[in-house]
Amino acid sequence: MNYDHILIRYGEISTKGKNRKRFIDQLKHNLKLVLTAFPVLGFSSSRDRLYIKLNGENHEKILEKLSNVFGIHSFSLALKCKSELEEIKNSSLQLMTEKYKPGNTFKVSARRADKTFPLLTNEINYAIGSHILQNTDGLTVDVHDPDIDLRVEVRSEGTYLTCKDYQGAGGLPAGVSGKAVLMLSGGIDSPVAGYYAMKRGIEVDAIHFFSPPYTSERAKQKVIDLARKLTALGGQVNLHIVPFTEIQETIQKQVPESYIMTSTRRMMLKIADRIRERQGGLAIITGESLGQVASQTLESMFAINDVTSTPIIRPLITFDKTDIISISKEIGTHDISILPYEDCCTIFTPASPATKPKLEKAERFESFLDFDLLLDKAVEQTEIIKISTSDNQDYERLF
Numbered sequence: 001m002n003y004d005h006i007l008i009r010y011g012e013i014s015t016k017g018k019n020r021k022r023f024i025d026q027l028k029h030n031l032k033l034v035l036t037a038f039p040v041l042g043f044s045s046s047r048d049r050l051y052i053k054l055n056g057e058n059h060e061k062i063l064e065k066l067s068n069v070f071g072i073h074s075f076s077l078a079l080k081c082k083s084e085l086e087e088i089k090n091s092s093l094q095l096m097t098e099k100y101k102p103g104n105t106f107k108v109s110a111r112r113a114d115k116t117f118p119l120l121t122n123e124i125n126y127a128i129g130s131h132i133l134q135n136t137d138g139l140t141v142d143v144h145d146p147d148i149d150l151r152v153e154v155r156s157e158g159t160y161l162t163c164k165d166y167q168g169a170g171g172l173p174a175g176v177s178g179k180a181v182l183m184l185s186g187g188i189d190s191p192v193a194g195y196y197a198m199k200r201g202i203e204v205d206a207i208h209f210f211s212p213p214y215t216s217e218r219a220k221q222k223v224i225d226l227a228r229k230l231t232a233l234g235g236q237v238n239l240h241i242v243p244f245t246e247i248q249e250t251i252q253k254q255v256p257e258s259y260i261m262t263s264t265r266r267m268m269l270k271i272a273d274r275i276r277e278r279q280g281g282l283a284i285i286t287g288e289s290l291g292q293v294a295s296q297t298l299e300s301m302f303a304i305n306d307v308t309s310t311p312i313i314r315p316l317i318t319f320d321k322t323d324i325i326s327i328s329k330e331i332g333t334h335d336i337s338i339l340p341y342e343d344c345c346t347i348f349t350p351a352s353p354a355t356k357p358k359l360e361k362a363e364r365f366e367s368f369l370d371f372d373l374l375l376d377k378a379v380e381q382t383e384i385i386k387i388s389t390s391d392n393q394d395y396e397r398l399f
């Protein structure tokens with residue numbers, strides 16, 4: 001089939017009046033990043049549509065990638081022709097001739113975006129419909145439940161003919177809502193939290209706390225692979241790998257066992273907040289889910305959260321574990337998350353952490369040490385890995 005374009009319908013943009021231009025520019029930017037493997041594609045946009053000109057590129061892989069990009073309501077392969085009635089009739093017939101099987105029903109749905117076009121919507125439908133009926137065999141019209149809905153969008157720069165809609169991922173283009181840092185462990189929850197944050201338009205920088213030699217290079221690779229999965233949703237992810245060994249060993253030595261976990265989390269959050277500030281982020285995202293483990297009781301969160309007044313976004317806070325697991329399978333992060341390489345928390349987790357830690361106690365235990373110096377050092381020595389979709393060789397469909 002000689003489709004030459006992909007027509008993209010925007011997601012929630014209709015409610016975002018003033019931000020329309022920013023939404024479109026960001027979506028175009030994200031699409032270019034996600035489709036860098038296809039350098040000949042052409043991108044253009046109008047108020048309500050974005051177009052990708054295929055320039056001979058095979059569309060299969062492109063459609064697959066589009067289904068994961070946030071900010072898209074739906075998309076279709078399209079055939080473009082001049083906005084002249086004869087041209088539209090001929091192209092419509094050509095498309096239907098290749099598409100239909102005898103016995104099929106069809107309807108024509110015109111959309112007259114170019115208000116100067118000489119025919120009204122119903123007149124266009126009629127002209128094209130009758131032209132198709134006259135020149136084909138075994139096709140009939142069914143306006144209620146047709147096998148083929150031929151959509152005809154008449155615009156000043158050309159007319160786009162489409163037959164099938166693919167569902168987009170919805171949400172807002174990653175980046176339109178600003179930037180935040182995602183605390184990305186190697187576990188199941190935090191990549192899912194990142195997915196939901198990106199879905200609401202947040203551009204994420206990921207932060208991972210790494211404690212060699214207690215945690216292995218493979219644990220680090222696992223987090224790189226998880227971050228790479230997230231790039232398929234709309235862009236690039238910078239991954240900050242924070243050396244955390246010295247801080248964990250210090251906490252281990254100095255803080256009573258039942259408060260190790262609380263203090264560890266408080267230090268992680270302090271560092272995450274510093275990195276956030278450096279990167280110009282406005283929030284911290286975590287994969288916490290209420291009641292899941294000792295660090296995720298309300299009391300724990302109260303004691304941990306106290307180290308910062310930065311908004312903390314916890315997309316999964318009310319989710320059940322089983323739901324999180326099924327979403328992680330859908331977005332393709334599950335199989336990476338369940339690889340056995342331990343992260344720093346698992347290794348240093350005491351047998352019986354306090355489930356109701358008191359803020360004053362945590363503060364007192366920490367006051368005997370100069371953690372600030374250690375935190376500065378960890379931030380200084382943080383490694384930043386830029387991960388982009390073009391590295392994404394082993395791409396698989398997320399939805």
Ligand code: ATP
Nearest residue numbers: 183184185187188189190207208209286287288343
């Ligand atoms: P996950 O499945 O995301 O690892 P979890 O159920 O294991 O979560 P915790 O270990 O309590 O729960 O971690 C809670 C959150 O803290 C994680 O979702 C993540 O956002 C953050 N976190 C934990 N460990 C790390 C780490 N090593 N590096 C970065 N963030 C971390």
Ligand code: MG
Nearest residue numbers: 185186187345
């Ligand atoms: Mg974990």
